[in-house]
Amino acid sequence: MNVLPVEMGLLLAGVLFTLGLISVLIRRNIIFMLISVEIMLNAAGLAFIVAGSRWAQADGQVMFIFILTMAAAEVSVGLALILQIYHHLKTLDSDAADKMNG
């Protein structure tokens, strides 16, 4: 069985993380921003899995389950917030919610 080298897995996680980060920065639609954050979370999870399999430890998978749980909670809170923002501003543009400027 061909073993995928660790570097490849980590590179994939890094690429995914960077893509997610870039789209958080450039997207203005708040739902897309939420999705991008999910991508970043999963990239981090992937890095844990790869590291866990490299060292043959269960800790990596345990951490991934934690991240999964946390992501679920985050999505539920985030979606509720998005609903409220849409309710108030009638738009999903995050730049429109700039009332808290100094």
Add this chain to the structure above:
Amino acid sequence: MINLLWLIPTLPFLSALILIFVGSRLSWRIAALIGAGSIGLAAVLTILVGYDFLSSGKEAYLHVAWNWFQAGDLSTTFAFYLDSLSMVFIFVITFVGFLIHIYSIEFMQEDEGFSRFFAYLNLFVCSMLILVLADNLVLLYLGWEGVGLCSYLLIGFWYSEEKNGYAARKAFIITRVGDTAMAIGLFMLFTVFHTLNIQDILSQAPLVWTTGASMAVVIAFLLLGGAVGKSAQLPLQTWLPDAMAGPSPVSALIHAATMVTAGVYLITRMHIVYELAPLAQLWVGIIGAITLLVAGFSALTQFDLKRVLAYSTISQIGYMFLAMGVGAWSAAVFHFMIHAFFKALLFLAAGAVIMALHHEHDMFRMGGLKTKLPVIYWTFLIGAASLAALPFVTAGFYSKDQILWLAWAGEKGNLWFFLAALTGAVVTAIYTFRMVFITFFGEAKTKVSHIPGMRITIPLIILATLSLAGGFIELPHTLGHFTLFSDYLSPLLPSVALKDGIESTEWTIQLVTAVLALGGVYFAYILYVKQPKISDEIKSSTFELHQFWFRGWDFDALYNLLFVRPFVYLSRVNKNDVIDQFYMGLVQITEYFNSTFVKTQSGILRWYVMGIVVGAILIMTISLFVQP
């Protein structure tokens, strides 16, 4: 009874506390009862304590109330020390003070600040009692400052008028100049003796210092500075004439029983230090001599009844300083006591006149009161006679004659002191009877609206009796040679050594003094009753001099030029406060950063994310290069 000594200052203090806290809710009857009653009780106690003290034959009695504070070498007790000198003072303070309180009940009856007035008066008496009973100089200084505070409160009693507040501040600040000198003197005393207990200092001083030791001279001068401030002597005398802004009983209290005599007390109490510092003692005499002349001439030109009396007080205290300058300690204390009687009498009588004439202060608008206010007239006349030292019948004659004689014949006396005192005696007689003739003789110019009642006349009569009879406890060699007063003080205060073979001249000196006093009165009679034109001519021909004297020798203008103007100028230059600029700068820098960084808080979510990313990258980069 003597162990009740501590009650004498405590009673006025308690009643002052009561009046301060609940005074406004008491009716004037009760407030008067508490205010005057406490002083009355203190006066009764003084007589009982005095009787006990004199019959016990002890030299001194010490009552330690408690240990006040202790720091290093300095251990200060709250202790009262009674000896023959403080006995004289507490007798005068409580007794004359009591009469003034009785008088004030009627004088201030209509005033809305009635209970406040009595609270201040009581506190005043209490501070003065602490001052003269203090066993150590720290406690004395407490009383000293308490007296200063109360004088400020009472001079500015009618504070709604701006000039009264000004007079009060002036009195406070000018006496503070002297107090500062005195405080430095106390510090230096402590460095030399490591104690501030008066008796310890007095007993050690002759062992530590030789006569004329420079430290003794410096300390004596500094203490003299304090005395000069409180006793309104040259060059710090300018506050006293303005202090007339207070109600008349206050003036009586300040001038007779409390405050201005504190300086006389201090120097007499520390007389051993002054005897070790002949230069300082000489200057006590010089200051006294100059002051008595300066103030006497100023008194000649005043038209406000109370200001004449104010200048005459400065002048009479000058006599006391002169007496102390020639070492005639008991003569100074004797003149203090007699002066307290007649000056309280004169101020109270003047207050009654002013009240009777609708608060008219100008003597030239009075006149003809001889028949309208006979009691006031006769008592005022007695007080004036005592002040002018009319021979043989008045107490003032005996006390002043003693000073004149010792200035001439005493070992430390000299011709200049004697001439100054003699000139002062003539001037005193002239201005005193000028005041009497203008106020009570001639035509009536203002209608009498208020006939004084019992509470005003009875204190006047008692004080008038004392002003006449008080002198008979000390008679000169030539007239009976009765020396009760100086015998009584002799264990404490040394008598004056006379020059050789000078005693035969005593008759001559007395005759000259008597003739000059009578001559002064006659001169005033001619000028102000017989030939008023002459006085007007003198006034117009020497108008410049008259105005100069009237303004109190322009000391106010001088101090304005020397101190007030430069100070005001400096404060105007430094209006923005140099030191404050630094703190203002700090505030400005902080505000600049605030306004800069506030722009980064745009409210746009993506900018914040960018900030986090940049920060994370920075930290990671740094952690790559910097090994922990």
